[in-house]
Amino acid sequence: MKAQKWSQMWLGYHRVSKDNKNWKVICNDFSKEDRVVNSAIAEFAKGIKGYFGAGITEDDGDVYVLEIIKDTSIANEGYSIKGEKSGVTLRASDENGVIYGVFAILRKLGARIRLEDICEKAAPSNPLRMMNHWDNMDGSIERGYSGESFFFENDDMYVDERTVDYARFMASVGINGIVINNVNVKGAATYLITDRFFDKVKELQDIFADYGIKLYLSINFAAPIELGGLEVCDPLDEGVIAWWQAKSKEVFEKLPGFGGYLVKADSEGRPGPFTYGRTQADGANMLADAVAPYGGIIIWRCFVYNCTQDWRDYKTDRARAGYDYFKDFDGEYHDNVILQIKNGPMDFQIREPISPLLGGLTKTNQLLEVQIAQEYTGHQIDLCYLIPMFKEVLDFRTYCSEENDTVADIVSGRTMGNKLAGMAAVINTGNDFNWTGNDLAAANLYGFGRLAYNTELSSEEIAREWVALTFDMDKASEDKLTDMLLKSREIYEKYTSPLGIGWMVTPHVHYGPSVDGYEYSRWGTYHRADHKGIGVDRSDKGTGYAQQYYEPNASAYNDPEKCPEELLLFFHHIPYTWKLKSGQTLIQYIYDSHFEGEAEAEQLAADWNSLKDVVDSEVFARVAERFELQVANAKEWRDQVNSYFFRKSDIADEKGRKIY
Amino acid sequence: MKAQKWSQMWLGYHRVSKDNKNWKVICNDFSKEDRVVNSAIAEFAKGIKGYFGAGITEDDGDVYVLEIIKDTSIANEGYSIKGEKSGVTLRASDENGVIYGVFAILRKLGARIRLEDICEKAAPSNPLRMMNHWDNMDGSIERGYSGESFFFENDDMYVDERTVDYARFMASVGINGIVINNVNVKGAATYLITDRFFDKVKELQDIFADYGIKLYLSINFAAPIELGGLEVCDPLDEGVIAWWQAKSKEVFEKLPGFGGYLVKADSEGRPGPFTYGRTQADGANMLADAVAPYGGIIIWRCFVYNCTQDWRDYKTDRARAGYDYFKDFDGEYHDNVILQIKNGPMDFQIREPISPLLGGLTKTNQLLEVQIAQEYTGHQIDLCYLIPMFKEVLDFRTYCSEENDTVADIVSGRTMGNKLAGMAAVINTGNDFNWTGNDLAAANLYGFGRLAYNTELSSEEIAREWVALTFDMDKASEDKLTDMLLKSREIYEKYTSPLGIGWMVTPHVHYGPSVDGYEYSRWGTYHRADHKGIGVDRSDKGTGYAQQYYEPNASAYNDPEKCPEELLLFFHHIPYTWKLKSGQTLIQYIYDSHFEGEAEAEQLAADWNSLKDVVDSEVFARVAERFELQVANAKEWRDQVNSYFFRKSDIADEKGRKIY
Incomplete structure (x- = not known):
């Protein structure tokens, strides 16, 4: 075996059978040269080589056939796969559907499912399925527990074979958007939207595009000052507006297919519209208008709170802040703005209530933010499989409407019928050999992607998939490891x-x-x-935070006798x-x-x-x-x-x- | 007034009189070209210029006369000054006595004392009066609150006019030894005893020598490994012994007049003899033998304790550690070793008992270490005049002998009749304009020097001197500021x-x-x-720390009814x-x-x-x-x-x- 520089995580394709019959791939209405289809076929080749020692052939004869068919009845990025003894048919309406279908076939084959038993139809639950890197350009990663950045070092970017593998991993679980730099944009990172870095960003963007992934950048709200030499970054200032329009034109020209900007403003010392007496909506909409001509979006984080509170102050409640700052402007955000909302009102604790802003907003695009980087949940030293927590969040009934009122409904677009919706995770990767520090932390990376693609999957299904693909062991051992994962969050909480x-x-x-x-x-x-x-005391006798929820949640949280016990001390x-x-x-x-x-x-x-x-x-x-x-x-x-x-x-x- | 790059602290020599008659300086048995005498006369010129607008002249006529006379009956580094209407006579047996005498005259003149009232005879209480810099070679200062180092930057040394002023300040309060680098010796600092830095160190040492100050260096106990390429730094290893002998020969040849090494070993992660199962005495004596041929000394810190204690462990007591590690080897340290002992058993808290090692050792040279860098005492933001604390330490009766049993007696050499003894302070300076961050923190810098030279001075006398020299204000204001200083430690403690x-x-x-x-x-x-x-509980029912003292201290500390209340919670x-x-x-x-x-x-x-x-x-x-x-x-x-x-x-x- 050759020495590896990094692991293949769940794409190890360990041998499952001695049936090494080759495969022929046929494309109908897709071209094998289409960039994502091309990647999909190459991945299929890797998979069957690993699983069976088989290859792809142009010959007919005693071969299996993978037939890829364009079928516009299939949902965007969805797929249908159907096997028979002679091979598998994959239907999709777009290239992402093709690659996701191929990965689905490979998951089945890796789980030793017979060809004729392969049958799955899938459509993504969420339009946006994103990873947020908190990578800094000096190579450090804020809240990173898996080594240094594999994008940045010494204020420069690099792109290599590892980046390609990273894109493969992300595509394999359905991720279609990646923000490559930390939301706290300082120093060199401010220059990612300038000529200094366009070539490198383009190179990375091209790799991502081969895997159906859009690249996004976190931007510095003060860029008009720092890059443009303006006096202010007031979102209502004409000079600032013009600067962002010109800058965005440049960005989208230099980076065709670029996704848009992620913005952390007025938070923990970052600049933002509040400096100028403007609202968060003013800031987001100004940027949104600048990127709209190019199909770009603005992802605006709602992590805004008073971080210089006096502990003697029993009235101010950080938990209230997101709702208080953003609720009043519901409906004022432009169509290509999406608010990124953390799962809880505080900051990724092992147990929090669900943010009342999720569903509290009823006329605004919402992106659920979770953190698989284990900042408060064990630093990828302690085992903490987070999918059960994310499931709780998704399944939470907000009562924002009579039906389709869960968080899953809201962030999928089902509640409001909006197209811009989804889930994002603060990623847990770094340049460690195994990508995630603790090999078992990869279950969260895998799991988040799978769950974002299909929120109906159970924590156990996802754990079992990941265990089977990652390890090559007997069923009893798989059961044991799956069980360990499933218990781990509760143990950490205890x-x-x-x-x-x-x-x-x-x-x-x-x-x-x-x-x-x-x-x-x-x-x-x-x-x-x-x-x-x-x-x-966050009841109506305390900070009143409980009243930010719809009934019956508000009453339940308000009363210590009715409050879910796992949240008792949060509310009382x-x-x-x-x-x-x-x-x-x-x-x-x-x-x-x-x-x-x-x-x-x-x-x-x-x-x-x-x-x-x-x-x-x-x-x-x-x-x-x-x-x-x-x-x-x-x-x-x-x-x-x-x-x-x-x-x-x-x-x-x-x-x-x-x-x- | 010209723009200054740094303040002159207490050497501002503000005008005190219009009597601008010039002075003539006559030297008997000293030469004006003697390096320290030369500095003394230059300083005298600065002083009379500032105080009176007067100068030094070679002419006779209507002039005052400063007559400097070598008088071998005066103690080393002591002086006698006696004024009359026509001038002042200064007697000293050595050059340091001359410069200290000149500074004493200038103190009197600054306090508006008439020439004919000048009369003082002084001899230093302590042979060693040292400053310890915790300056790192990257320019940072460990526990520094006054800017960066004025010796080091970017792993290099620099020497300039500021260094000269620094030496003047130190001489003005009687400091005769300075360790220029942090006791935690890492990286480039390990190379201070190599050709890479000898020229620069020599340059600095020459400036110090002009002011009667010896230069010392903190060394890395692992230098034989890091510089010498040896496998070990075992103090009993022949190769290590030979390496230190050769290295010390080189050091003293390159740096004639060099003082010796300060060593922090086996402490807070630093290497030391314990690694090889050797004692602290083994380590100190090996180095002492290497520097003995050149008159060098080894200052060995006693700050050795278990810094990976388990908080659940109620038996282990850090307060015991110094005594436990060093007491058994009392009498085994070679004559040119001196143990540097912090004033308290912990680490420079605002209130601690006196270290039982002081006087606990009865056959070992002891150097009292205090910290004027306000690490735990307010970071030179909060006013905390520390001289009252140091006075308490010096006045503490250890009962180690029937007479001469105070800490002042021990560290002056009076108790044991030893020559190697004294006081050291972790210094509070940096490259801030005013040297000490808070201008009022200079009182601690001034005060330590004055107290080390004369432990009989009261806290108030020192404060008054410093206020009068530093500020140019009315008596009532001087009283107020003096009062502020004198109260400040108690306030901080409260x-x-x-x-x-x-x-x-x-x-x-x-x-x-x-x-x-x-x-x-x-x-x-x-x-x-x-x-x-x-x-x-550090009584005999607890950790037994109280029993490290001689009676009657041990019994008093052991009993909560008798324990000094300001230490009640330390002991019970x-x-x-x-x-x-x-x-x-x-x-x-x-x-x-x-x-x-x-x-x-x-x-x-x-x-x-x-x-x-x-x-x-x-x-x-x-x-x-x-x-x-x-x-x-x-x-x-x-x-x-x-x-x-x-x-x-x-x-x-x-x-x-x-x-x-």
Whole structure:
């Protein structure tokens, strides 16, 4: 085997059968030279070589046939695949449908499904299925846990074979848009929309285009000042408007097929329209008009809040901010603007309620943002399969309408009938050999793409697919690993912050416990624990955040008796002696869940160790090392959280376990 | 006035009189060309020019006379000055005595003392009076709050007019040794003892020598590996011994008059003898033998402790570490080794007991280390005049012998009759215009030097000298500023950590409160606060640290009833309801001291504002800005500490003040 410079993740195409009969590929109304079709056929060749040792032939005779047929009755980017003993027919209406269909066939073949049993018809749930890189041009990655950037280094861009593999991976799970640079646009990154970088961006964009992926860039709202030498970046200033129009014309001319801009404005120190007394809508619409002539879109992040809050202030509530800043302008955003909204109102904690802005807006394009980079969820050291969390978000009923009111409905466009809609993830990749630091974290990368393409898939289906494609092991081992993935989020939640309160992490780093780490900070992130209880009153007697939801959610969240217990401390300040539905007191729940979570983390490590003989030794070692760190982390969380609450509440653990 | 690039601090020589009669300088048995004498006369010229507008003349006639006489009856580096109407006579046995005598005359003249009233005889209390720079070669300064290094930048050294002024300042307060680089020696700094830097170091050393100052370097204990290509740096390895011998020969040949090495070994990740199962004495003595032929010395830091402690471990006590690691080898250190011992057993907190190693060692040269860089004492934003703290340290009776048992006795050499003894300060300078960030922080720079030279001076005498020399204002204003300085340490202590517990600071940064910031850390820094009380039991029932002292200190510290209250929480875990001698409970003391401390910080700011008309406007503005920050900091400390203990103890403030 040749030495690899990076892994192939779930596209390893490990041998599944000795049936090495060659394949013939026939195209009807597509050309094999069409750029994405061409990539699809090349991928098919890779797949059958790996799975069967077979090749593609032009000869007739004893061959299987893959017939690709253009069929305009198939949805955009959808496909229909149907097998029989002699081969498979793939129907699609566009090139992306072809490549997604090919990857679907390869998934089936990898799962040892017989040709004649292949039968699937698929259409993407979401029009936009995006990855957001937080890669900086110095090569660092904000909240990256898998090495450095594979796009940038030393304020320059590079494009190589790894970039091609990356595009393959993304296409294989249905991703059709990628923002390559960090939303915090500073320094050289401001120049990505100038001649300094157009050639390199174009080179990368061409690779992405071969895989049906549009390239997007995060932009600096202050670019008219920094690049244009203007005095202001006021979105209503004529000079600024003209500058963005001219700049966008240049961008789309230099980068034909370019997707548009992602903007983080007025957030955590970034410039934005507020500086000039303008609204978020003013900012977004001005840019939208500048890119509209070229079919471009503006993705505008809603992560706007007061990040210089006084912890003594019990009235201001960061959780309210997104809704408060954006709701009033619902309907004013132009058609090619889409608001990117984080799944929760805070910031990617292991447990948050669903953002009330999702569905709170009823006349605005909405893009759901999740984070597979495990910033608060274990840094890709701790195992935390996030798809169950994303499913909860998608399945959440907002009650924004009588039907089609789930988050999945809203971000797919079903609720409002809009075309600009979808899901985006802050990606968890870097230039590590295995792309994701922890090999098992690739399940989130794979899973997000699959889920964004088909929100009906279950967490378990996705986990099983990923396990089967990634590893070459027996069914019992697959079951075990799938089970580990499925439990992992709950385990992580147990040993970290209880019942939705969040934020008990080491400041800045966001790994490991620090119960008071964000308690007296400026970030709006408080647990308000005292001798008697813990939690933030967000009911109508508190900050009123619960009232941002539609009924019956608002009433349920408002009442500690009705509030879902996993969110109890997010919405209410609760005494330690409060009885939970289980009969445990709150304090006892804190102790129990932390002891359990730690024990379960140890069990995860033991389960992994039991797979030693069926996993590649290097993969095994890398992951085993991380499980050791996870167990240490879980112990630290258990002991710090339990000690903190014991020292504060003075209530002993009923079970008499060691609390320090 | 010409634009200055940096201030002259206390050597501003502001005009004191219109009597501009010139001076004639006569030297007996010294030559005006002697390098330090030459500097002294040049300084005298600067002084009389500033004070009087006078000059030095060779003419006789109507002139004052400064007569410098070599007098071998005067102690090393001492001086005798005696004025009469016609001038002043300065007697000294060596060149350093001459320059110190000149600065003493200038101090008197600056204080408007009449010539005929000048009369002082002085001899340095301490043979070594040193500054330790924590300057890194990239220009940064570890724990620096006054800009960047004025020695290093971009891995190179520079020497310029500012360096000369720096040497003048140091000589003016009696400093005779300076370590120019950080004790954490990494990267380029390892090469300071190689040809790469010898020329530059020599250039700097020559400037220092003009002012009677020896230059020292911090070295990397692993230099034999990093520079010499050896496999080990084991101090008993013959190759290592030979390497250091050859290297030291080279160093002293290239740098004639070089002082020696400062070593931080086996501390906070630095390499050291422990790696090879050797003792600290093995390491120090090996190096000492290598420099002995050239009159060099080894300054060996005692800051050795376990910095990967488990917070769950109530037995291990960082406070014990210095004594435990070094006491057993008392008497084994070679004569040219001196142990540098921090004033307290922890790390420069605003209140600690005196290190039991001081005087605990009775057969070893000891150098007291203090920190005027305000790492834990307000970052040169908050006013904190540290001389009262240093006085407490010097005046502390260790009971190591029947007489001459104070720390001042020990580090002066009086206790043991040793010659190698003294005081060192981690310096608070940088390349800021005013050298010390906060102009008022210069009082600590001035004060340390003066105190190291004469430990009998009171905090007030030093403060008054510094105020008079630095500012040109009326007596009432001088009194006010002096009073501000004298109160400031107590004020800082009040609004920060109570009763000696320390460490409630923001991790890493060490500015601002974070009550639990170091509570669950690896640094051995815990307060152990729970619902009932706070403090660390270091009595014979706890870690036994109190027993490292001689009697009667050991018994006093061991008993909470006898323990000095300002150290109560350092030595004991005390219930919040404990009655202090004032009648306050412990918790009420915490509240009261924090409210008082904050109010007093506001008063300091108000006092400074009242000096607006008598202080240079730029100085006023710089300091006023810092007082604003100090008040904000004091509020944050007050509120976080009070909230933390109220939330934990559930005991209300008797006075009903606002606690969040």
